[in-house]
Amino acid sequence: MRSLTDLFAILTPGSKDWRLAETIDPERLPAHIAIIMDGNGRWARRRGLPRAAGHRAGVEAVRLIVESCKRLGLKALTLYAFSVENWKRPRAEVDTLWRLMRVYLRRELPEIISNGIRFTCMGRLEGLPTQVREEMEAAIEATAHNQGMRLNVAINYSGRAELVDAINTIIEDARLKGRSRDLHIDEETIARHLYTAGLPDPDLLIRTSGEKRISNFLLWQIAYAELYVTDTLWPDFSRADLLNAILDFQKRDRRFGGLSIEAERTSREQWAEAVGTLTQ
Numbered sequence: 442m443r444s445l446t447d448l449f450a451i452l453t454p455g456s457k458d459w460r461l462a463e464t465i466d467p468e469r470l471p472a473h474i475a476i477i478m479d480g481n482g483r484w485a486r487r488r489g490l491p492r493a494a495g496h497r498a499g500v501e502a503v504r505l506i507v508e509s510c511k512r513l514g515l516k517a518l519t520l521y522a523f524s525v526e527n528w529k530r531p532r533a534e535v536d537t538l539w540r541l542m543r544v545y546l547r548r549e550l551p552e553i554i555s556n557g558i559r560f561t562c563m564g565r566l567e568g569l570p571t572q573v574r575e576e577m578e579a580a581i582e583a584t585a586h587n588q589g590m591r592l593n594v595a596i597n598y599s600g601r602a603e604l605v606d607a608i609n610t611i612i613e614d615a616r617l618k619g620r621s622r623d624l625h626i627d628e629e630t631i632a633r634h635l636y637t638a639g640l641p642d643p644d645l646l647i648r649t650s651g652e653k654r655i656s657n658f659l660l661w662q663i664a665y666a667e668l669y670v671t672d673t674l675w676p677d678f679s680r681a682d683l684l685n686a687i688l689d690f691q692k693r694d695r696r697f698g699g700l701s702i703e704a705e706r707t708s709r710e711q712w713a714e715a716v717g718t719l720t721q
């Protein structure tokens with residue numbers, strides 16, 4: 442039986458987070474949560490602050506949510522930190538984002554290691570500034586043998602580019618093995634060549650700041666993910682917001698294209714009745 446002991450260990454008995462955590466079913470947690478962290482700019486604008494302040498506050502939310510997901514015992518957390526489209530932003534803002542990611546890694550790596558978290562990145566990492574790439578690679582290497590939660594950061598990421606990269610790798614592998622003529626691609630082959638190979642698909646995709654868009658994120662992997670959009674801006678996204686998203690997820694009836702157990706039973710009865718009528 443699973444329990445939320447690690448989470449309760451840091452909560453104050455009777456607090457809002459404690460009461461929310463009590464309503465979560467530990468047996469029905471999502472294995473993998475993916476988050477589109479949006480709204481840093483608006484958070485700053487509402488306070489009359491520069492956008493950089495919004496991103497800085499966003500890093501604090503990242504720390505809190507990583508810790509909470511780890512304590513909930515999730516298998517994986519994927520965070521959308523930088524899309525290929527984000528290069529269109531002013532140079533100073535892009536540079537701030539790189540600086541903040543390096544600061545985050547330097548500050549958090551010891552904690553990530555001691556918590557057994559495995560850090561990975563996905564995206565076209567070759568396009569990152571050298572220093573950022575080197576620090577990311579060092580963190581990936583330092584945590585490569587950790588068996589705990591996977592913290593997967595999407596950086597210079599595009600869902601379409603990921604599919605293009607996967608298909609080109611499949612074609613190139615087949616060419617090198619002299620098997621181009623009888624190349625047959627199925628879903629499993631594509632999944633094995635995505636950046637997320639080996640990870641379960643996200644069960645829950647959270648987007649903050651109210652926008653109802655996928656923004657080129659995990660296009661293949663979210664085929665059956667439950668979507669949760671909240672108006673909360675990313676820097677304000679709290680542990681209570683995360684728990685509320687999970688509670689909402691636990692109320693959903695996930696059918697993966699089939700029927701719910703109840704609908705299946707009713708449908709079986711109705712079919713049996715219909716067949717009975719036809720054969721009378």
Ligand code: FPP
Pocket residue numbers: 478479480481482483484496499500503520521522523527538541542545594650675
């Ligand atoms: C979207 O807000 C946020 C981003 C483009 C960057 C997300 C990055 C962080 C939270 C910090 C670093 C991440 C890690 C993993 C350490 P926006 O700027 O588009 O907000 P707006 O839509 O209100 O302008």
